Amino acid sequence: MPSEHAYPSVPRRWWGLAALLIVVVVVALLVWRTERPATKAASRPVLIVGDQRGGVQALLRAAGELDHVPYKLDFALFPAAAPLLEALGANAIDVGGIGGAPFAFAYASGQPIKAVFAYRVDPARAGRASAIIVRKNSPLHTLADLKGHRLATVRGSAGQDLALKLLEKAGLGPHDVQWVYLDNGQAKAALGSGAIDAWSTWGSYVGIAAIEDGDRILADGSRLPGNVGFYAASNAAIAAKRPLLNDFVQRLSRARIWARAHPRDYAAVLAKETGIPFEVALFSIESNLGTPVEIDDQVVAEQREIFERYRKAGIIATVPDLAGGYDRSFNEAAKGAGH
Template sequence: MKSSGDLEKVLATHGVAVKWYEFPFGPPMVEAINTGDIDLGFVGSTPPVFAQAGRAPDIRYVAYSAAYGDNYGIVVPQTSTAKSVRDLKGKRIAVARGSAGQYLLLKALEKNGLKPEDVSFAYLQYSEARSALERGDVAAWVVPDPRLADVEASSGVRVLIRASELPENYGFYIAPRQFAISYPAALRATLKEIDQTEQYARHHLAQTAQFLARDTGVKLTVWRQVLARQPWGVAFPLTPQVIAAQQEVADTFSRYQLLPKAVKVVDAVIDIK
């Protein structure tokens, strides 16, 4: 969408100029939205929960993407003796702090009868985590595509569990409260354009993979794998099912005393319909 210039054309009719910013993962983007530098961003399930709990309480949910599936998982080296998450007891696991992966790890531990204190969380950014896994400094790594597909292809890791085996976990489009209230038409137009772009990509996988390979420098074979299991679609407003799933994210972090206070997700939802 950025390369096509289509969004700029659509929003020009609303008197809106477009600027693009890239972030490695959610928490720093949330901070940028909180300071007013960003008006709309896409993020996993965990950063908005921490924002609502105190870091950036004026952030609002305006739309959501399809739930994570096989494109997010916990991996171990091929030489690891671990056959399930239960076998990671007492081990160090790399995960990005405040990412959707942190929630997935908590749920994976619960599913396997473990508590957070049964393992050691190594809070590492993605590039650091991969190196740590390859050196043997951590026993496992919680990682999403395209990094997951890349490490599967190049390092031959094994996936112990994927997001598709855990409670539904969505990605979200978030905006500052005042912006969402003041400019719903611009947000609707943007989100519809994003969804149209996703649907085009969904029906032109080969073309999309080639474009992404050129744009990112990541191998074509990796992007083919990523797109084959990519959840598609952008929708708004948030449905009761999506809100309930996100409330479970908030409740999980609250239950393990990882939030400064409990939050009610629905209080941060704005219907721009």
């Protein structure tokens, strides 16, 4: 089973460069294909938004925020936050939505990006959709039982940050488990086959595992403080496309406020776009409802805790200077949306 130690004969940097090249080529082809027929709109400015299936595009569509956009919005789909952030750092896209944990991992890795919009999820609900999953018949029944076992997650993700917090709560350290780094699709299959013992994940993956697959939630984040999610932009986009980003942030803020009042309407759009059952879509949405918040000292301080957890776990080498990672100049645009 692949892990962080897989393929030792090939330097890790070459795998990273190859993955980045693939991301850039895929995004370039995607944007080329979407723009070729639109010759009449060639003069319109374009904002390229990195997205995941059922993400911000579904939210904006459900909220009516894709209507009357005075510029062109192109959406580039990614399977997870990590390749989205690689594309953002390579200027293949302009902006994209990610959790606080993957943003911290990317920023600590030197990506030229900044958080431009923040929202705080409801802690009473959000924790339900962030969980460590085991098979229904697994012999593991407590967090302490994870010691020495294989725990899969995406490296530097919200799933890994959740696992670190839950392990600490149980009196375990980051080196008390065998980390297996897989994307969510691979981890789901590995759990079903018994190749791993547990899986730390989030969002609709938790709903599918618990509602459809009959897997068991070993522990979730329901008793942990609520997290902050971000939309991050490349430094290049901030410099060249500020008016577009200001408008996009306003639309995001209005859409987030709308979603809190219309979760079932949002779930219907999400289920249609992703093909997941309505109940799973509603579970994912209700666990991710959030309120737009300013990027302020408190938000940055909470982010510092993630950096410190990752440093102690050996996921990042050092905690970078956080001053350059959070752009507060877009707070006024989010406020202007009326929240």
